[in-house]
Amino acid sequence: MFALLVPNVAAASGVNVESRRPAIDRPGGQFEAQGNFGFRQGNVNLLETGLKARIAYQHDDHLLFYFHDTAMSARTLAKNGGGVTELGSRDTRFINRHMGHLRYSLRIMDWFRAEAFTQLETNEFLLIRTRLLLGAVPRFTLYYDERFGMYLGPGYIAEYEELDSRSFITQPGTNEPNNWWHRANVMLNLSLAITDRLAMQSTTYAQPRIDRPQDIVVLNDNALDVTIAERFQLRLTAGVRYDSQPATFCAVDLPVGGCAAVDVRQIVGTEVHIGNSLAVTF
Numbered sequence: 073m074f075a076l077l078v079p080n081v082a083a084a085s086g087v088n089v090e091s092r093r094p095a096i097d098r099p100g101g102q103f104e105a106q107g108n109f110g111f112r113q114g115n116v117n118l119l120e121t122g123l124k125a126r127i128a129y130q131h132d133d134h135l136l137f138y139f140h141d142t143a144m145s146a147r148t149l150a151k152n153g154g155g156v157t158e159l160g161s162r163d164t165r166f167i168n169r170h171m172g173h174l175r176y177s178l179r180i181m182d183w184f185r186a187e188a189f190t191q192l193e194t195n196e197f198l199l200i201r202t203r204l205l206l207g208a209v210p211r212f213t214l215y216y217d218e219r220f221g222m223y224l225g226p227g228y229i230a231e232y233e234e235l236d237s238r239s240f241i242t243q244p245g246t247n248e249p250n251n252w253w254h255r256a257n258v259m260l261n262l263s264l265a266i267t268d269r270l271a272m273q274s275t276t277y278a279q280p281r282i283d284r285p286q287d288i289v290v291l292n293d294n295a296l297d298v299t300i301a302e303r304f305q306l307r308l309t310a311g312v313r314y315d316s317q318p319a320t321f322c323a324v325d326l327p328v329g330g331c332a333a334v335d336v337r338q339i340v341g342t343e344v345h346i347g348n349s350l351a352v353t354f
Contacts (some may be wrong), residue, residue, distance in 0.1 A: 087173060087191065088293040088311075090223070090261045090275040092139045094128035104127045106349075116147045119159045120167075126181040133179040142170040168196035183213040187225075198339060199321055201247035202234040207211075209258060218265070225259035229279065235319060241331055245284050254282045290314040307349045315341045 094102055103126070110120035121144050128137035145167040148154025158164050171193035176188045209227030216222070232310040235249040235274045273295045280288040293311040300306055318339035322331035 077339065082303050085172060086278075087141075087193075088275050089173065089175065089189075090093065090259070091273065091293060091295060092126060092137075092173075092218075094126065094135070095129075099131055100129070103127075106113070111154055115150045117150070117156050117159060119147075120144070120145045127281045135177040135179070136173045136175070137227055137293075138172065140172045144168050158323075165196065171196050181217075185211040187211055187227075196236075198231065199235040199240055199319055202232070203238050204232040206230045209259070211259075220265075221261075221263040223259075223261040225257070225261075227257045227259075229255045229257045231255055238325045239321040241320045241322055241326075241336065244287060244317035245281075255279045256282055270319060271297045273297075287317045288314075289316075304350070306335075309347045311343070313345075315339070317341075 091291065095176065105126075106122075108122045110118065110191045112118040112210040121142075123142050124140065126137065126139040126322050130136075144165065146159040146161075146164040147166060148156075148158045148164050159254045173189065173191045174216040175187060175189040179350070186208045189205070189207050189208075189209070191203075192311065193203045194200055195203075196338070207227055207229040209225045211223060211225045214222040214224055233251050233252040233253065235243075240249040256279065256280045259275065263271070265271045275291075275293045278288065279290070280286075291311070294309065296307040296308045298308075318341045320336060320338045323335040323337050326333075338339055
């Protein structure tokens with residue numbers, strides 16, 4: 073699949089696995105890819121790159137799939153003396169995130185699947201140098217017919233997090249940038265086919281730390297898919313990511329004597345995103 077992507081108003085961190093889950097109705101493999109590239113030079117110098125890809129294989133009751141999402145964007149302004157050559161520097165980037173997710177799903181009954189997954193990601197603007205997830209999730213089909221589906225997935229996640237020590241100061245519960253966390257993970261997915269050409273999907277994740285329940289991450293993702301023609305589909309998305317206890321960091325690389333009070337910042341705990349994409353399948 074090839075897709076022309078229109079940039080998001082704001083990019084939110086978080087991974088909606090349900091929107092990337094392959095719908096394979098026959099044994100065998102499947103591959104999809106979306107890419108975008110943008111370059112602008114003049115009063116505003118802009119460089120944007122992105123790649124989304126998914127590969128899946130199904131055999132009997134076994135499903136294995138992997139998806140990848142990477143994006144990097146940088147900008148300079150001519151009025152501030154910025155040029156094209158500075159687009160590669162750290163100070164000009166405003167998006168820099170990369171993620172890979174591998175999942176195995178075993179269908180035990182029509183209404184029940186057992187799943188295990190691992191995920192590796194980095195996100196410069198959440199201070200994440202490395203985040204590794206290992207998880208197990210039972211996935212229940214609460215209701216399904218030709219128009220409406222409801223799915224529930226309570227589970228467990230082990231999370232290793234390495235934050236950027238160049239600017240990290242502290243976060244609730246620890247003063248160390250490298251930590252193992254243990255989280256509960258509850259997923260609720262709703263899908264509705266309004267007509268043959270119009271479909272909606274909503275997915276919500278709640279991930280509290282088991283030893284510190286007040287430290288919770290909530291992700292809500294919503295999509296409206298409009299089939300324009302046989303091979304053309306418009307997708308409108310909106311969602312929010314909430315982190316109840318984000319880290320505190322220094323606006324500059326940490327000096328030897330510590331961060332000056334004027335440079336102390338906290339990662340914004342609530343992110344909202346709105347986006348759209350036009351997909352062409354062949």
